[in-house]
Amino acid sequence: MEVKKRYISLYVENQIGVLAKISGLLAGKSYNLDTLTVGATEDPTVSRITIGLTIDDITYEQVIKQLNRSVVVIKVMDFSDVPIHKKELLFIKVSSCSEKDKAEIFRIAQAFSLEIIDYDKSHVMVQCVKTEGGNNDMIALFNDTFINRIEVVRGGSVAIEAISTRDQ
Amino acid sequence: MVKGTEIIVKALKEEKVETLFAYPGGQAVDIFDALYGVEGIDVVLPRHEQALIHAADGYARSTGKVGVCLVTSGPGATNLVTGLATANYDSVPLVCITGQVPLGLMGNDAFQEVDIVGITNSVSKYAVTVRTREELPRILKEAFYIARSGRPGPVVVDVPKDIQQAMGEDYYPEGVSIRGYKPNESVHVGQVKKAVSLLKKSKRPLFLVGGGVNIAGANDAMRRLAEFVGVPVITTIMGKGAIPSGHDLYLGNIGIHGSYAANHAVSECDVLFSIGTRFNDRITGKISEFAKDAKIIHIDVDPASISKNIVVDIPIVADAKLAIEKLLEYASPLKVEKWVEQTKAWKEQFPIHMKQKEGLTPEKIIRYINENFSRPIITTDVGQNQLWATQYLELEGNRQFLTSGGLGTMGYGFPAAIGAKLGNPDRQVIAISGDGGMQMNIQELATAVALELPLILVVLNNGYLGNVRQWQELFYGKRYSSTCLKYRRSCDRNCGSPDKCCPPYNPDFVKLAESYDAYGMRITKEEEIGEAFAYALSHKHAPTMIECVIAPDLNVFPMVPTGKPLSECIMDC
């Protein structure tokens, strides 16, 4: 069956062990997640989790139902067919940079609207805030250009329903 | 101001808990102290926490009330795990209170500390650690509510020792409001109407009834519905008893050891109307062939059970009883006599009987129970003993047949019988076990004797882990690896079959029963069945174990081999 990238947003109780409950539930059912992020909301008793996953329709329906069933889940929002804003934070650290490398990184940053947030004599650190797909492209680009010299850390997508715009 | 332990006792009283299954230890001793001398709560002491939770489970299944367990931290809590999974699978309402090390020591690998919530998350409906004295009453109230509402299940409440001791308000809430938990309490009439119109067009309709109908107590409504529309009924193991086993429209169990009639009916029906089952692989056989000509209607209280294993055409999320009552309002009698005749012909042509006709057989023992007891409560263990019971027992209604259907837990049957008897002192309770499974909780003889329970414990002794032996015989070239219970080191390593040179069986079940101050009798002949049950019935205040020595090589048939469609059952009978 055809798999598709989707996002789910959950409101959950902000308690010890909730993240373990949710990730355990999904792992226990052998559902493979791409990303999962969590953080408290405007209401400190509630956290919001964004889950990104690449999955077929039938399994996806099960994931939604299983999440709904959990006592600690207050609300499940299925973002499959709603316009949303979604972004992921990505840091790329490049080491052993020559002056030429640095110039190249600054050029890339300008072309792709990345931010240089730190550097020294031989390192440069870039911050990308893009969609997961956009960040994948950046990682590929840096990997090709600075083979074996990059260190990557990414935060996982956060997503929120759009107010007026189409998908971002 | 009162201590946390007093709130726990208050909760038990408010929730009308009459029987508490409890085993003490260091992190629960304060709760036991608060229970000392309390009127109206019968605190029973099984001899192992696994048996304890199975007993609470048997109590819950047979009464419909919440079964309540109390154990200490660490090993006391981990011993519950198998019982939690057993209850979770079969939707049994339990509240399990576990002692925990004081909050300040949690996470420090303190003596007898385990993360029981982490361990049990995946095998319970809900598991929670109480972290403040203030939230204790609310959490207890919620635990009972979650356990018994919606699709019932076990709830773990982990209470650190300092919270047990802490002083706080003397109150227990009246109601609950859990923002993440709102079980469905209505029926979507539009879906019911759709189901009815699909049923109307059907030429070969069939009801498939699962444990949900028994749990919802919808038995009478189910029988009326089947009779009103005139549609045959098959059940899963957990649904057995949903309509009386002797009913004209009842075709038997579906599944890998189901009846020919049930398995053929499901393979040939054009509308399969299923209620309260999750289409577990034991009942579907090869999934792509399952009910392949049928449109499927599925009623379940748990949305996650719908379209999980089988894609459903008309889903109805509702409590079985509410939904069936709605169906009775909207449905009308169907003209499907030819189909009904066909299914009855299958039933008459291929009844289930054991191939072995001579001597003492499980079939004869179970038929004796059918004929001589009125509405007994029967528990089973797991294995051939369980499968024979599902095939030959005749049931009148729900809460009468307790078996570990989902998890298949050996060691379940005997302790469950203890719980059932405590909840139903006026009913005859009979446990049917195998010789292997009986030994998994044999220590409960002490409990049954202590509680003066006149249980009848039927041990079908075939000298083997028979169910596995059957697989080895049929599918593994008779390589009886680790299934012979007479085995001794000095035996021939390649022994392929029992003979007269076998060492004696151990234990001697009769002597074992007697050593616990229970009664025991061994029978080897058909003629002794009546005598053995009469002997058991003569003991009004103690359990009797009837060891039935049956042939070592009996098999359960019919049988559908793994991966085969249901229509391809091996009959051999």
Ligand SMILES: Cc1ncc(C[n+]2csc(CCOP(=O)(O)OP(=O)(O)O)c2C)c(N)n1
């Ligand atoms: C706790 C547990 N361990 C292992 C099994 C696997 N198993 C299923 S049936 C069976 C054999 C049971 O033997 P016995 O209790 O003698 O019953 P019989 O099949 O002979 O009637 C085994 C080992 C199980 N279901 N549960």
Ligand SMILES: [Mg+2]
């Ligand atoms: Mg056996």
